[in-house]
Amino acid sequence: MPNAQTVIPLGGNHMTSHQTHRRAAARVLAALALALALAGTALAQSYTTAKEVVDAMEAKPAPSTTVATMSMTVTAASGHSLTRTMQIWSADDGRSQLIKFLEPADVRGSGFLSVEKASGETETMIYLPALGRVRRVAGGQKQDAFFGSDFSYEEISSLSGDFGDDFETTLLETLPGPVYVLEGVAKPGSDGSYDRIVFQVPEATLLPQRVEFYRAGQLVKVLTIGGTSAVGGYDLPSVIRMETVATGSYTTIDQSDFKVDEAIPADVFTERFLQR
Amino acid sequence: MSTKRSRHTIAASPTRAVLVARAWLAALVTGAALLTATAGAQVSYRLGGLLTTEFGVAIDGTIPVAAAGLTLKLDGEIGSGLFPDAVFIAELYAGYDAAAAEPFEVGLGRAYATVYLGPVDLSVGNQVVAWGSTDAVNPVDVVNPRDLSNPVADPADQRRPVPLLRATVHAQEGVSVDLVVVPVFVASTLPGERWQPAAELPTLPPGMAIVGVMAPTESQPAFELGNVQFGVRATLDLDLGSGADVSAVVYRGFRHLPTASAELVPTETPGAFLLQPRLAYDRITVLGGDFSAVFGAYVVRGEAAYTFSDDPDGMDPAIGNDTFAAVLGAETKLAGGPFVTLQGAYQRTAPDAGGEARDSFSTVLAATFDPDNRTGMDVAWLHEWTDGSGAVRPSFTYTFADGLTGTASATVLYGKVGSTYGGWQDNTQFRLGLAYAF
Numbered sequence: 001m002p003n004a005q006t007v008i009p010l011g012g013n014h015m016t017s018h019q020t021h022r023r024a025a026a027r028v029l030a031a032l033a034l035a036l037a038l039a040g041t042a043l044a045q046s047y048t049t050a051k052e053v054v055d056a057m058e059a060k061p062a063p064s065t066t067v068a069t070m071s072m073t074v075t076a077a078s079g080h081s082l083t084r085t086m087q088i089w090s091a092d093d094g095r096s097q098l099i100k101f102l103e104p105a106d107v108r109g110s111g112f113l114s115v116e117k118a119s120g121e122t123e124t125m126i127y128l129p130a131l132g133r134v135r136r137v138a139g140g141q142k143q144d145a146f147f148g149s150d151f152s153y154e155e156i157s158s159l160s161g162d163f164g165d166d167f168e169t170t171l172l173e174t175l176p177g178p179v180y181v182l183e184g185v186a187k188p189g190s191d192g193s194y195d196r197i198v199f200q201v202p203e204a205t206l207l208p209q210r211v212e213f214y215r216a217g218q219l220v221k222v223l224t225i226g227g228t229s230a231v232g233g234y235d236l237p238s239v240i241r242m243e244t245v246a247t248g249s250y251t252t253i254d255q256s257d258f259k260v261d262e263a264i265p266a267d268v269f270t271e272r273f274l275q276r
Numbered sequence: 277m278s279t280k281r282s283r284h285t286i287a288a289s290p291t292r293a294v295l296v297a298r299a300w301l302a303a304l305v306t307g308a309a310l311l312t313a314t315a316g317a318q319v320s321y322r323l324g325g326l327l328t329t330e331f332g333v334a335i336d337g338t339i340p341v342a343a344a345g346l347t348l349k350l351d352g353e354i355g356s357g358l359f360p361d362a363v364f365i366a367e368l369y370a371g372y373d374a375a376a377a378e379p380f381e382v383g384l385g386r387a388y389a390t391v392y393l394g395p396v397d398l399s400v401g402n403q404v405v406a407w408g409s410t411d412a413v414n415p416v417d418v419v420n421p422r423d424l425s426n427p428v429a430d431p432a433d434q435r436r437p438v439p440l441l442r443a444t445v446h447a448q449e450g451v452s453v454d455l456v457v458v459p460v461f462v463a464s465t466l467p468g469e470r471w472q473p474a475a476e477l478p479t480l481p482p483g484m485a486i487v488g489v490m491a492p493t494e495s496q497p498a499f500e501l502g503n504v505q506f507g508v509r510a511t512l513d514l515d516l517g518s519g520a521d522v523s524a525v526v527y528r529g530f531r532h533l534p535t536a537s538a539e540l541v542p543t544e545t546p547g548a549f550l551l552q553p554r555l556a557y558d559r560i561t562v563l564g565g566d567f568s569a570v571f572g573a574y575v576v577r578g579e580a581a582y583t584f585s586d587d588p589d590g591m592d593p594a595i596g597n598d599t600f601a602a603v604l605g606a607e608t609k610l611a612g613g614p615f616v617t618l619q620g621a622y623q624r625t626a627p628d629a630g631g632e633a634r635d636s637f638s639t640v641l642a643a644t645f646d647p648d649n650r651t652g653m654d655v656a657w658l659h660e661w662t663d664g665s666g667a668v669r670p671s672f673t674y675t676f677a678d679g680l681t682g683t684a685s686a687t688v689l690y691g692k693v694g695s696t697y698g699g700w701q702d703n704t705q706f707r708l709g710l711a712y713a714f
Contacts, residue, residue, distance in 0.1 A: 074649045076648065076649070076650070080650075082649060082650070082675060082677070082678055083678060084678075103678075104678040104679040104713065105324050105325075105326075105679050105713035105714050106326075106679050106681065106711070106713035108324070108713075117515065119515075121517060121518045121519075122518060123518055123519035123570075124518070124519070124570075125519070130432060130433075131406065131432055132404050132405075132406035132432070132435070133406045133407075133408075135568075135575075136518075136519050136520075136521075136568050136569075136570050136575055137570075137575070138518070138570050138571075138572070138573050138574055138575045138607070138608060138609070143609075144609055144615070145646065145649070148646060148648070148649030148650070149649060247648070249648070249649070264358070265358065265359075267359070268358060270446075271452075271513075272397070272444075272446050272452075273358075273359075276359075276363070
């Protein structure tokens with residue numbers, strides 16, 4: 001398994017490292033050839049509609065389960081920051097998710113469990129050691145800040161999923177790369193927090209690298225994928241930043257120690273494991 | 277609260293049996309961890325703690341609290357993988373409170389080990405078992421005694437760990453059964469002197485007079501097999517909406533607060549008597565249940581319990597009467613605003629022989645709002661509708677750095693003299709605190 005902390009730069013720059021032992025002339029020729037090849041790739045556009053892009057994103061293989069360590073740094077507009085570290089277990093494309101806090105000491109042991117049932121309803125619980133028992137959380141609380149961060153509970157739950165399920169998408173434009181810029185408008189009856197999103201998807205990764213969240217025409221938050229990790233044949237977002245536009249605060253999540261496709265017992269996504 | 281319930285000052289210090297049990301349990305937890313470590317099992321542990329300091333001033337100018345405390349904590353797990361074979365925790369507390377009768381205090385906090393045996397979680401040690409679903413009033417949360425030194429503190433902070441054996445069985449189809457055995461009785465810590473009203477002496481026939489009050493005598497249940505307390509809570513998760521659960525509770529044990537009675541002791545002077553208060557802890561059986569359910573943006577919670585005493589007819593003034601309590605409430609997050617909780621609690625105490633039952637109805641309205649990731653604001657309003665008294669407790673917290681939190685809070689008590697909270701008006705107070713978790 002590749003080193004879980006290794007970040008593979010997007011765009012093919014990693015290939016130059018294989019040429020460092022070649023002679024200078026050969027290296028120049030190879031670099032030229034590579035540049036031409038990349039230029040050709042940049043000009044080629046595989047998808048012409050939003051549906052094709054979304055289908056390609058959805059067809060991209062994703063791990064059946066993920067276990068990772070998440071370091072969440074919340075930075076206020078003033079620049080002062082607080083950091084929290086947690087362990088995250090995820091299965092069923094993020095439909096089952098458990099998060100337990102490791103640091104700092106005053107939140108250590110707190111946990112968050114989210115399980116989407118067959119009916120489509122999501123059962124959500126939190127565990128606070130000081131309370132000594134598990135509490136159910138209502139759907140309306142999914143829009144609340146996730147432990148004081150710029151992420152909401154709902155957004156944390158969808159970190160392992162995609163942004164296309166609740167939105168009708170259209171292709172706005174294609175930037176060099178190519179990078180597809182798509183607009184998603186909330187489908188009627190959607191219970192999401194936003195009525196419009198705009199997201200950029202590089203063809204090379206088919207992972208959203210920037211997502212703008214709008215509510216009532218106002219830009220509310222901006223999510224940026226600042227790095228990915230190649231683990232077990234998957235490209236997984238490892239550096240995720242969410243900015244709240246109105247306040248200027250932002251939260252950065254660094255994910256590491258990935259384990260993918262490991263069998264996670266169903267017991268993990270239960271109240272029992274949440275308070276263990 | 278029953279009129280028979282004592283508010284006399286007594287030292288609710290742990291009995292010798294409790295101290296021995298706690299020391300034994302602490303040694304057991306530590307020894308088990310060390311033995312496992314030396315036996316080659318994979319053990320991971322962590323040392324941490326909490327440093328606190330608090331200062332408070334009451335409306336009458338007195339200082340109800342000037343305290344500092346240090347809790348050291350060792351916790352860890354034995355085994356590897358997602359499901360360790362066992363976990364353990366041991367806490368040691370040392371504190372100073374200038375306003376307390378005994379300013380220095382050293383004691384054992386939680387100290388227990390849990391072994392995972394297939395579908396069974398087996399815990400032994402000094403621990404807290406929080407049953408129920410509601411917040412301020414918990415009729416089925418009967419396992420642990422309370423530290424009522426500050427009777428209007430957050431109820432979640434008042435639970436005192438006690439030595440007990442706990443087995444939680446996780447059966448199939450969302451059913452779990454929680455069994456608890458508490459071998460040693462531990463009483464609640466009674467409110468301090470500031471919280472106790474002046475004693476009311478009984479009216480005697482002409483020619484008889486009370487010339488003095490003797491120190492109260494207290495009889496706690498002895499450490500013997502017949503006094504072992506035990507309970508069961510069975511919970512069923514329901515596949516309903518966004519989640520629901522319902523539980524049933526049976527508990528056989530003792531009230532953690534004493535029932536006070538008094539008798540007249542003749543003196544050498546004819547017609548002159550001394551009053552001898554007696555405090556005893558009633559044996560009880562509790563039957564109850566609780567539930568929580570999520571409906572859209574609302575969570576609905578409820579609890580109810582009937583407590584049977586050994587004096588169902590109210591014939592014996594030294595034994596408390598049957599009681600019934602029920603709580604129903606809902607909570608939701610207001611759009612763009614605070615998280616709001618409203619709960620109503622009805623309580624009924626069966627009458628003494630020839631008397632009338634006492635009913636009370638109170639509500640708790642609480643709101644929590646976190647304007648940013650460092651700041652938290654809470655306010656809780658408890659109102660007793662039967663006598664018009666109540667308490668309002670606003671608080672403000674600020675996180676200075678990771679683990680370092682400051683708190684400013686106030687407790688405002690109101691009501692007529694003689695009402696549930698009106699007698700405590702002089703305890704209206706303001707507090708500042710600082711806590712560092714490491």
